[in-house]
Amino acid sequence: MNPRSADRGTADRGPQTADRRNAEEVPLPSAVRGPRSDYDVERIRRDFPILSRSIRGRKLVYLDNAATTQKPQVVIDRLVRYYTEENSNVHRGVHYLSEVATADYEAARTTVKKFINARDEKEIVFTRGTTEAINLVAQSWGRVNVREGDEILITAIEHHSNIVPWQLLCEEKKARLRVAPVDDDGDIILDELARLLTPRTRLVAVGHASNALGTINPIAEIIAMAHANGSLVLVDGAQGVPHMSIDVQALDCDFYAFSGHKVYAPTGIGALYGKESILDAMPPWQGGGDMILSVSFEKTTFNALPYKFEAGTPNIEGVIGLAAALDYVSLAGIENIAAHEHDLLTYATGRLREVDGLRIIGTAKRKAAVISFTLEGVHPHDIGTILDREGVAIRTGHHCAQPLMMRFNIPATSRASFAMYNTRAEADALITGLHKVIEVFR
Amino acid sequence: MSDLRELYQQVILDHNKNPRNFREMADATRKVEGFNPLCGDHYTIFLKIDGDVIRDISFVGNGCAISKASTSVMSSSVKGKTREEADALFDVFHKLVTGDKGGDVEDELGRFAPFSGVAEFPTRVKCAILAWHTLKSALHEEKESVTTE
Numbered sequence: 001m002n003p004r005s006a007d008r009g010t011a012d013r014g015p016q017t018a019d020r021r022n023a024e025e026v027p028l029p030s031a032v033r034g035p036r037s038d039y040d041v042e043r044i045r046r047d048f049p050i051l052s053r054s055i056r057g058r059k060l061v062y063l064d065n066a067a068t069t070q071k072p073q074v075v076i077d078r079l080v081r082y083y084t085e086e087n088s089n090v091h092r093g094v095h096y097l098s099e100v101a102t103a104d105y106e107a108a109r110t111t112v113k114k115f116i117n118a119r120d121e122k123e124i125v126f127t128r129g130t131t132e133a134i135n136l137v138a139q140s141w142g143r144v145n146v147r148e149g150d151e152i153l154i155t156a157i158e159h160h161s162n163i164v165p166w167q168l169l170c171e172e173k174k175a176r177l178r179v180a181p182v183d184d185d186g187d188i189i190l191d192e193l194a195r196l197l198t199p200r201t202r203l204v205a206v207g208h209a210s211n212a213l214g215t216i217n218p219i220a221e222i223i224a225m226a227h228a229n230g231s232l233v234l235v236d237g238a239q240g241v242p243h244m245s246i247d248v249q250a251l252d253c254d255f256y257a258f259s260g261h262k263v264y265a266p267t268g269i270g271a272l273y274g275k276e277s278i279l280d281a282m283p284p285w286q287g288g289g290d291m292i293l294s295v296s297f298e299k300t301t302f303n304a305l306p307y308k309f310e311a312g313t314p315n316i317e318g319v320i321g322l323a324a325a326l327d328y329v330s331l332a333g334i335e336n337i338a339a340h341e342h343d344l345l346t347y348a349t350g351r352l353r354e355v356d357g358l359r360i361i362g363t364a365k366r367k368a369a370v371i372s373f374t375l376e377g378v379h380p381h382d383i384g385t386i387l388d389r390e391g392v393a394i395r396t397g398h399h400c401a402q403p404l405m406m407r408f409n410i411p412a413t414s415r416a417s418f419a420m421y422n423t424r425a426e427a428d429a430l431i432t433g434l435h436k437v438i439e440v441f442r
Numbered sequence: 443m444s445d446l447r448e449l450y451q452q453v454i455l456d457h458n459k460n461p462r463n464f465r466e467m468a469d470a471t472r473k474v475e476g477f478n479p480l481c482g483d484h485y486t487i488f489l490k491i492d493g494d495v496i497r498d499i500s501f502v503g504n505g506c507a508i509s510k511a512s513t514s515v516m517s518s519s520v521k522g523k524t525r526e527e528a529d530a531l532f533d534v535f536h537k538l539v540t541g542d543k544g545g546d547v548e549d550e551l552g553r554f555a556p557f558s559g560v561a562e563f564p565t566r567v568k569c570a571i572l573a574w575h576t577l578k579s580a581l582h583e584e585k586e587s588v589t590t591e
Contacts, residue, residue: 379504
């Protein structure tokens, strides 16, 4: 079935309901579903139009997926269809288009709920991304739950977006930000984390996986430890959702934040999961339309969850595009994607180790397909420029994790990060490019 | 490879490996930090200014080859110069790396020529210009740090 032709014409059949957006009714991407052996990366690649373009006369080798991922045609088409056939504001109009847009917007919430196995749609708040989701918790939950002398515990491996919102909160409340250290492999030292859990620890904020080193943190263990201490846990899932199956109920985390653009959806959209009882007790964050039931100059009554946290006209196209991306990932199979990426991680790590003077930063036992490295005598920025001329896109710099760079006593690294559409041949292209770097510099 | 060879000319690679005036200066009269948050280039420039003349200059820090070589070349070229002469050199260098062919300033000695390839790499212009902005700030302003973001 052609996804595009199947997707078209739905507007003729009346407003879409949540039920009609069930995964089984969504057209299959050309990528074949099913067990690992059927994972056909070449077919998946054909779903991503940008992968067939050339850069500076060379085939694009895109290895900057931890920064953002490319978008499959079904997601791009979904955005076009929204603006071509459905554009309207949500939750307001009684007219046809508004009903369609509202139904699709809310169906997307159901898609997200299922994707991370939340209990209820009320627990899914759409945000601009992970950063906004974390800020929402820091500002709203923090406003009423953190007092002078309280503590927020983070780890040394966090992205700036899971450091700075807590710093701002702690400064405002005269609370204390504490940091659990990592070892030389880039693993959080759990004994130290346990020691830092005190009666004053109100919340532990930890990344599911590190964007800079790839470490997959033992969040289930950390959540259990924190809960035993009476502390809540927020998981920064920006690098978790794209690479592994997420079950927020099994994890029992209190908050889980992620970004759409790192999982093949548009930029500017993400979601915050929060346990209903906790979200319900939190004060609104931003005020505006949609988050109210009634407004007078004397008093405003706030809307129910999740709308209480969605002030103003939301990013409707983003939400709908996010659902299309998650459907696409579900059909390819997140477990298949994880297995494919793990194969690439193992292969690329082995090949990188053969490069003279190359040192991999981050050698944790469990890693997402992210490899940070340094090359003796060559600054990462120079590596990035030379690889770019070879058509290979990687990230160089501190990866928004400056404290982590300091921990490893390096100013920056080069980072190759893989996604569902990358291949071993692309890892080979990276190695070839690195030999060019060495040729220029030695 | 040809445009890469243009960017990474032998002179640049040499200055990167063996930067000139690469040391701290205990008796500096002025000390300014320059950093480029994008890639982490980070240098401290030391100056000994006597009246209007740069008597001595040195630097420490680390960053990419372009930024380090640029800082090294800058330090050699402004030593012994007046503020005004250093400003003129800033203009020459700035025009060269931004590909600005206009104006009447010229790099008479050709000492900046190795950086002409930078203009083809827009994201690297700020690496090349960092040292010069830092110098300018050291000569004219009271700021203690400069960024090229």
